[in-house]
Amino acid sequence: xxxxxxLFFAYLPLVMCSQKPDNLKDKFANYFLIGxxxxxxxxxxxxxxxxxxxxxSEDFNSVTPENSMKWMHSHPEYSKFTxxxxxxITDFAKENDMFLLGHTLVWHNQVPExxxxxxxxxxxxxxxxxxxxxxVTRFKGKVDMWDVVNEALNDDGTxxxxxxxxxxxxxxxxxAFQYANDFDPNVELAYNDYxxxxxxxRAGAIRIINSxxxxxxxxxxxxxxxxxxxxxxxxxxxxxxxxxxxxxxxDVMITELDITVIPNPYELAGIARxxxxxxxxxxxxxxxxxxxxxxxxxxxxxxYRDIFELFVKHHDKISRVTFWGTTDKYTWRNQNPINNRxxxxxxxxxxxxxxPAYYELLDIDLxxxx
Ligand code: 9MR
Numbered sequence: 001x002x003x004x005x006x007l008f009f010a011y012l013p014l015v016m017c018s019q020k021p022d023n024l025k026d027k028f029a030n031y032f033l034i035g036x037x038x039x040x041x042x043x044x045x046x047x048x049x050x051x052x053x054x055x056x057s058e059d060f061n062s063v064t065p066e067n068s069m070k071w072m073h074s075h076p077e078y079s080k081f082t083x084x085x086x087x088x089i090t091d092f093a094k095e096n097d098m099f100l101l102g103h104t105l106v107w108h109n110q111v112p113e114x115x116x117x118x119x120x121x122x123x124x125x126x127x128x129x130x131x132x133x134x135x136v137t138r139f140k141g142k143v144d145m146w147d148v149v150n151e152a153l154n155d156d157g158t159x160x161x162x163x164x165x166x167x168x169x170x171x172x173x174x175x176a177f178q179y180a181n182d183f184d185p186n187v188e189l190a191y192n193d194y195x196x197x198x199x200x201x202r203a204g205a206i207r208i209i210n211s212x213x214x215x216x217x218x219x220x221x222x223x224x225x226x227x228x229x230x231x232x233x234x235x236x237x238x239x240x241x242x243x244x245x246x247x248x249x250x251d252v253m254i255t256e257l258d259i260t261v262i263p264n265p266y267e268l269a270g271i272a273r274x275x276x277x278x279x280x281x282x283x284x285x286x287x288x289x290x291x292x293x294x295x296x297x298x299x300x301x302x303x304y305r306d307i308f309e310l311f312v313k314h315h316d317k318i319s320r321v322t323f324w325g326t327t328d329k330y331t332w333r334n335q336n337p338i339n340n341r342x343x344x345x346x347x348x349x350x351x352x353x354x355x356p357a358y359y360e361l362l363d364i365d366l367x368x369x370x
Contacts, residue, residue, distance in 0.1 A: 020362065024347075025061040027362055031315040033099050035062030035322030038089050039330055051352045053092065055326045062099035062320055064255070065089045066332075069102055070110040074135060078114050078127075081134050090142045099320070101255075102143035104192065105132050106176045107150035108162035116163050124167040129179050136183040145188035147223060147255070148180045149173050149208075155195055157204030173208060174217050181218045192223035192255055197233035197241045209248045221319065222248070223255035228307075230261060230299050235306055239314070246317035254311065256324040258345035259303055260333050261296050262288060276337045286341040297356055300344065304357040308364055327352050 021027040024034045036056050056063060067073055068085040075081050093100040106128065118124045136146065152173060154160050164172040173191075180189055191209065196202045205222060212219045222245050233241075245252045263285055265276055279285045288296070311318055325331045329350040333343035347358040 022362070024059040024358075024361065027364075027366075028312075028321070031312055031366075032318045033062040033320040033322075034060050035064060035099070035101065035320055036060045036326045037064045037066035037322070037324055038068075038092070039066035039325065039332075052326050052330070055348060055352065056092075057096045057098075060098065062101065062322060063089065063093045063096075064101040064103050064322055066103075066324070067110070069135065069139075070104060070107065071115070071131065072110045072112050075131055076112055081138075083138055086139070090139060094142060099144045100139075100142060101320075101322070102135065102139060102146040102187075104147035104150040105135060105180060106148065106164060106172070108160065108164065109151070111163070118167070121167055125175070128164070128168070128172070128176065132176060132179040133183050136180055136187065140184050140187070143187055145190055145221065146180055147192040148176050148189050148219075150192045151194065152191075152208065153193055153201050153204040155198055155201050157200035157202075157207070159204075174212060174215060177212055177217045177219060188220040189218055190221040190223050190253070191219060192225065194225035194227055194256070196224050196245065197237040202241055202244055206244065206248055209245075209250055213248070219250055221251040221253055223253045225256040225324075226254045226258070227256055227324065228259050229264065230259060230296075230303050235310055238307065239310055242310075242314045242317055246314075251319040252314075252317045253319055254321040257307075257321060258324045258331060258333060259300060259307075260343055260345050261292065261300055262286065262333075262341060262343050265337060273337055277339070279338050280340060285338055288344065289342045292344045296344075301355075301357045301360045304347075305360045305364065308361050312364065312366065323347065 021029075028034050036059070038052065038056060065086055068089055074083060074086060090100060092098075115127070118127055136143075152160055152162070152165075159165055159170060168175065177189055180187070191205065193201070193205055196205055209219055209222060224241060224245070242252055265279060265285055283289075292300075308321075311321055323346060325346050327348040327350060328334075328342075328344050328346050329352075331343055331345055333345050334341055344355075347355055347361070349355050
């Protein structure tokens with residue numbers, strides 16, 4: 001009897017090793033970090049929605065505050081900083097031993113009005129420096145990587161007209177990276193953008209990375225946002241994007257992955273964003289209020305498999321894959337660009353259940369890819 005007992009324990013590690021991982025972070029542990037966001041706008045912070053936090057801690061080993069560290073939330077007035085929500089997410093990340101991404105230091109969106117009212121160029125530069133100083137030092141040793149500059153490019157690869165470009169010229173990008181490095185030489189520094197599958201925009205990102213490197217300014221990683229749909233970009237385009245960006249020598253990350261399944265009103269060329277409001281409640285633009293049809297669910301599941309098979313193929317270049325959310329209940333897609341739609345871009349449904357796409361990812365065969 002005793003021998004049987006001993007045998008059982010001797011083989012236990014083997015039995016355990018051959019068990020299939022039942023969560024995303026273990027599944028891809030040898031490949032890349034797997035991340036999700038926590039979104040203060042939907043109150044998914046500590047003590048507000050524990051179901052989301054449970055998902056994040058069970059399945060993910062990296063977390064991004066979806067809004068809490070952005071300028072309007074962290075620095076709402078000229079001399080006022082508010083860090084309580086960002087701090088809660090930081091504590092949660094540390095308690096769960098997760099990689100924490102600071103999102104984001106310099107972005108034209110979600111910047112309070114007062115920033116555009118600073119008309120003196122020297123004062124403006126000092127204000128940006130102080131903003132970066134406050135955030136970077138406040139979260140020193142806790143944030144593992146900062147998205148230093150977010151979405152600086154137009155789709156044609158030129159620099160986007162922003163208050164930062166206007167007041168500081170093109171060097172605002174270098175300055176932001178330099179300030180972040182000066183205030184925390186140990187935190188990783190990233191540039192993050194969307195539509196990098198478009199060759200001109202990608203060339204713009206590569207230009208930014210190379211120019212920082214040539215000037216001796218540290219940049220460690222580039223983020224491909226990945227707000228994609230069921231068909232675009234193609235796997236080939238995504239692959240080329242990963243390969244081209246990796247050639248610069250920095251880590252490539254997939255930072256904001258979600259796959260929309262509902263029609264995209266941008267197809268209505270020439271119609272201004274503000275006018276999308278008139279499409280609210282229009283079934284043409286919001287076809288799945290009653291639920292996602294089976295055939296669409298199948299397409300989403302396959303799309304996620306195809307994308308992850310590609311990520312696994314290029315895992316030597318990819319350090320992290322982060323989903324922009326956890327459950328379909330809270331995705332920004334439901335409100336953007338038309339309010340109150342029902343989209344299904346993530347791996348957990350509105351009742352917090354794992355979707356077929358989730359199980360499909362667990363099912364990917366990694367045996368030959370190790
Ligand atoms: O998901 C975020 C949403 O809750 C905010 O209302 C929105 C404000 O612009 O920002 C969303 O996150 C964006 C991210 O910070 C940068 N890339 C695009 C994301 C989706 O818009």
